[in-house]
Amino acid sequence: MxxxxxxxxxxxxxxxxxxxxxxxxxxxxxxxxxxxxxxxxxxxxxxxxxxxxxxxxxxxxxxxxxxxxxxxxxxxxxxxxxxxxxxxTASSRLVPGVRTVLEIGGQDSKIIILRDGIVADFAMNTVCAAGTGSFLDQQAARLNVQIEDFGELSLKSSSPVRIAGRCAVFAESDMIHKQQMGHDLPDILAGLCEALVRNYLNNVGKGKDISGPVVFQGGVAANLGMRSAFERALKKEIVIPPNYDVMxxxxxxxxxxxxxxxxxxxxxxxxxxxETDFRARSFECDGCPNFCEVVELSESGAVIARWGDRCGKWSNSVPQIACG
Amino acid sequence: MKVTFPHMGNLWICLDAMLKYLGIETVVPPPSSKKTLDLGSKHSPEFACMPLKLNLGNFMEASEMGADTIIMAGGCGPCRFGYYAQVEHVILEDLGYNYRLVVMEPPEKHISQLLSRIRYITGNKPWIEVIRGIKYGYSKARAVDMLEMAAMRKRPLERRPGQTDTALNEALSIIAGAVYGKLDEAYARASEIMEQIPVDRKPVLKIGLVGEIYTLLEPFSNLDLEKKLGRLGVEVDRSIYLSEWVNDHLFMGLVRGVRSSSLYTRLSAPYLRHFVGGHGQETLGAAAYYNNKGYDGIIQILPFTCMPEIVAQSVLPQFSRDTGMPVMTLIVDEQTGESGYMTRLEAFVDLLAEKGARKEELA
Missing domain, CATH: 3.30.420.40 (ATPase, nucleotide binding domain)
Structure with a gap:
């Protein structure tokens, strides 16, 4: 085959x-x-x-x-x-008719708006990691909850607490306060999911026309609490494709x-x-005050690629790899 | 007196020519680099935008080369740039630099106000000479802009990547080196060099660049946006060119036949009817302009925390919905990691290409 x-x-x-x-x-x-x-x-x-x-x-x-x-x-x-x-490409072919893709990974998050199967608009998180998976990771670690159990636990919540989601640092102090007030763990976890969703929609999703079908993918889509928080916020059904984490x-x-x-x-x-011996090394070019950090990749001792220079002095001096 | 000024793209070519013609000694700071940014950000308020940090770095580097007087632009709109000259001067004084400051502000009422500020620098030169000097500097700016425009058209078509930029650098240094009276000749030679770049005929995408003036004009600040888009097969145009800006804001539209920002102000009417500082209103007008011209997409660029452009940014989705024109906003700051930036550019170009292909299928 x-x-x-x-x-x-x-x-x-x-x-x-x-x-x-x-x-x-x-x-x-x-x-x-x-x-x-x-x-x-x-x-x-x-x-x-x-x-x-x-x-x-x-x-x-x-x-x-x-x-x-x-x-x-x-x-x-x-x-x-x-x-x-x-x-x-993956979501438009696996979920025909999809109009919105919410993608949240560990370090970045994006929103993709599709119309008639092609990308019409998109955005990525810019200045802050509060709208990404690492936000949940950090708070889970603080609460001593395994990230795998996070979603399941949060679904047990009956009234999610309100946690400021604008900034991970503010969120943490807010969360500690709520903990000390005696709120239940599932309510705090559900509150964190809602905070992340709010941040994502206000930041990455700002000004975008989010209409269904909505697909949620990326590693964070494994978190059932996040899916239900999105459903509550958008008042729409959220589709999680079978291969959501490798889309x-x-x-x-x-x-x-x-x-x-x-x-x-x-x-x-x-x-x-x-099995081939690939080695990468980096050096600082001192050709001008930009001090570019150049990365050099070699295969079995022969240099096959360089990148990282602004002027092209290093990257253009090895045969270019064609990019499709 | 040794006069210096901040970098903003190729601004130095025209300022340097004008000042030298008037017999003033100049110090052109080294091109903006990571070192400039490091120096500047170390001593700037953290919340200021990147242009302030680069200006400051430029002045610190120029001082090492003996500069003692700064010529800096000012302003009086809602954008805080109007105050940068004074803030930068105070920071430099606190750091122990001994600089005199001359602020060139757009004349509030009449061009004579600008002339009297120029007088401060030019001393007792006859007016006719001063005007000749300004005209000479302006002609260089115009020549530089025309060459940059040629480069924008050639880049997506060039046969070998990088040829256009090599040619542009050579052409620009010819303009920079041209003495008074020899500019026309130099320009002919320079444009010949641009003309000779070997190109392939192929369809290109067209993107209009709009947004804040400094980040539009200074390639260091926008991580070589024009070059990167050119390599991705995109012909670009930007809403602001130096000579047009000088004509609009310093000469108050005296030179005729040059694209003027009053066009943008008119076109912005359905979306933003009020001056919001900087080029916020022009950003919307320019977006409408590129839409009328049949461009494929628009990229807005601004330095992080830029108020006027944030106003424009929040109106652009409405414009995009009304017209179907794809718009992407890029925010630049001190970051030099380019992978996220490239991802956005590539994805935007893919979006435009797919959209164009779909249109053709339906036609």
Whole structure:
């Protein structure tokens, strides 16, 4: 059989999916990036190679996420796409007719407005992390609640407490106050979900026309409390797609499938890329007062890519990798 | 007297020419860089916008090169920029710098007010000479703008990435180096260089850049927005060019035949009928202008905490709903991490390309 691979290398997690010939999601792997994207991609490739059926030919590879260029070079990607296009592609194909995508990950959050299957508008969080998953992570740690149990517990709440959601620091002092007043844990957890939803809608969703069907994806969509808080705030049913936590990777794989269907051969380097010796180093260029931090990636000792310079002195001096 | 001034894109080329013509010694600060920003932010109020921090950094670097007098623009609108010259001067005094300050403010009533401020710098030069100097500086600004416009058209079509920017740098240094009386000749040579950039014919997307003047004009502050969009296959135009701004605000529209911001003010009427400071009203007018011109999309750019542009930003969704024109806002500050920025630009360009492809299918 033939299939496609999608890589989503984010700051928190690295997701890899395998799609079959029809574009269905067959396998997925979820790993922590741990700030080291190269080993994460290699480990992920190794794990997925054990999951794909024997004698599978990989016809295309797509990479997305903030580490997409790095991942694309390591694996040999046919398409290197930004997260927004990838997420929108996946949800518009898996949930036909979708008009709004709410995506909340560990470090960022975005809203994508689709009309007739194409992106009409989008926004990402700008100045603050209060509207992201790390907000819940931090407060959960303070309350000694496992993040996995967070949603379930919060659903037991009968009257969520009001917590200021504008800023994670304000929220924390607000929450401590409510704790000391003797409020119940589920009520506090439900209050936190509502605070996050308020912040998200006022910040990322500001001025956007949120109409249904609404899809909620990204790691935070695992939290049932968040889903119900969104449903209460928007007064709309919220759809959580089956592969909600790997939608970026799914979208990238779909885009790779589209790309090679025009007859292009794949640039995939094979699962052997997991064993190749990739090394990244960085240095500060002292050519001008910008002191750019240049990153240099080498494969088995040979420099294959550089980036991070404003003027192109370093990045243009290695053969360019074509980006689809 | 050694005069310096803040950087804002290629403003230095025209100011330097004007002052040198009048026999005034100038110190052009080193181009704005991370070092400039580090110096500036270290001594600025944290809540000030990025232009203040870069101005301050420019003055500190110019002082090391011997500058002792600052020429700085002012203003009297609701935007706090009007007060920056004085604030920056006080900060510099507190840090022990010994600078004299001359604020060039838009004349409230008559151009003579501007001339008397210029007098302070030019001393006893005859008026005719002063006017010639100003005209000369303005002509350089005009030449610079025309070359930048050529670069914006060429970038998405260039055969090898980077060729346009190499050519633009060469063309600009010819204009910068041109002496009085030789400017026309220099401009002909410079535009020839731009003309020679090898290009491929292909369809391009067109994006209008609107927003706050400093972040529009200074590539360091907007993380090379025009270059990045050009590489993504986008032809850009911006709502503000230096020469147009000078004509509008310093000459009070004296030069005819140049696009003027009064056009934007007129076009902004359905959305914002009142001056809100800075270029807030023009941002909406320019958005309407690009919509009328058949552009594919609009990007608004502003420094974090910019009040006039925040007003415009909150009206833009209404404009976008009425016209169907995609609009994206980019906010810049001290951050230099570019990945989030690139993600937004790429996604916006994808959006416009998809939308265009869909339109063609339906046509």
């Amino acid at each position: 033939i299939g496609f691979i999608g890589l989503d290398v984010g700051s928190v997690s690295t997701n890899i999916v395998f799609l079959d010939d029809e574009g269905r999601v067959r396998e997925s792997v979820y790993l922590r990036t741990n700030g080291r994207p190269i080993p994460a991609v290699q480990k992920g490739l190794k794990q997925i190679s054990r999951l794909v059926p024997p004698r599978t030919v990989i016809r295309g590879v797509g990479a997305t996420g903030s580490g997409r260029h790095l991942a694309g070079i390591i694996a040999g990607a046919d398409v290197i796409k930004n997260e927004i296009t990838s997420h929108a 970026g990777a799914v979208g990238a794989a779909m885009l790779a499938r589209d790309y090679v269907s025009r007859g292009a051969p794949t640039a995939f380097k094979g699962f052997g890329a997991a």
